[in-house]
Amino acid sequence: MNETQDLLQRYLRQRREMGEAELFLDRHNASELHDLLTRTPVETAADAPAPGASAPEIVQLGSLESVREIALGCPRCRLAETRQHVVFGEGNPAAELLVVGEAPGADEDRTGRPFVGRAGKLLTLLLASVGFERESVYICNVLKCRPPGNRNPRPDEIEACSPYLLRQVELVAPRAILACGTFAAQTLLRTTVPISRLRTGAYEYQGVPVVATYHPAALLRHAAWVRTSWEDLQRLREILDPVGGRSA
Ligand code: SF4
Structure with a gap:
């Protein structure tokens, strides 16, 4: 032939x-x-992958639900080929506190929800210890799809996914952001400074105060850091509640 x-x-x-x-x-x-x-x-038209929304289109979407709908079919980076679920984020759409992690792990990829499993439970406990019920905050990740084998996110994946996070921050309009772990903090703050130094500083993302702390998964490996992380959350509480009375 x-x-x-x-x-x-x-x-x-x-x-x-x-x-x-x-x-x-x-x-x-x-x-x-x-x-x-x-x-x-x-x-061919029938087989072509959906082109996906462009970054300018994503950052103009008018509601979290419309951003989520676009993200659920997102083909903007290679992680679309290996994910089980897009983990867009969940919680109070008008939350005072936005929690940002790195990327979905195996449990999150399987369930489509952020911060589930042991690390998620620890985060929920830590938040509660300073007066934040999990349902009262909004929780998402820098990357919405799981990197295979939980490898580190790559720069082009972070770049491709960043319009979703940017729009989430704009639409939730939190009064403070908790960046959990190295990648979340370094991505939001556009720095390569290690988390051990970032966690003591005062920063902003899109005009919103940011507190950086260790990722709960790291706390599971280093129990001595739990106290340190709790102190970071206390600082976060003071940003939201400077006179000492709690509003959450
Ligand atoms: S990680 Fe982000 S940019 Fe990449 S496919 Fe998933 S939603 Fe799209």
């Missing part, structure tokens, strides 16, 4: 798989037929 026959066979098989029972070749001239035959399947 020569190359043209092979192409023709692939083209016909593809049309049949798309449910077409008839084919009108006389509609096409030689040049159009050649173009049809040399297209790869992914280039």
Whole structure:
């Protein structure tokens, strides 16, 4: 079988798989037929991946729900090919506190929810210890899809996903942000300073005060850091409640 026959066979098989029972070749001239035959399947309209919303389109969406709907079908980086679920985020859409983690892990990828599993339970406990019920805050990650094997997020993935986080921050309009872990803090603050130094500083993201602390998964490995993280949360509480009375 020569190359043209092979192409023709692939083209016909593809049309049949798309449910077409008839084919009108006389509609096409030689040049159009050649173009049809040399297209790869992914280039056909039926098989082409959805292009996804552009960054400017995402940051103009008017509600968290509309941003979520776009994110659930997002093809903007390679992680779309390996994820089970997009983990967009959840919680109070008008929360005073926005918690930002790094990326979904296996439990999150399986359930589609952020911060579940042991690390999530620890986060819930820590938040409660300073007066934040989990339901009262909004929780999301820098990346909405799981990097395979929990590898570190790559710069181009962070870049591709950042419009979602930016719009989440704008729409929730929190009074403070808790950045959990190195990647969340470094991404929000656009720095490579280690989390051990970032956690004592005062920063802002989009005009919102940011407190950086260790990721709960790191606290599970280093129990001595739990107290340190609790102190970070106390600072967060003081930002939201400077006179000592709690509003949450
Ligand atoms: S990680 Fe973000 S940019 Fe990449 S596919 Fe998932 S939602 Fe899209």
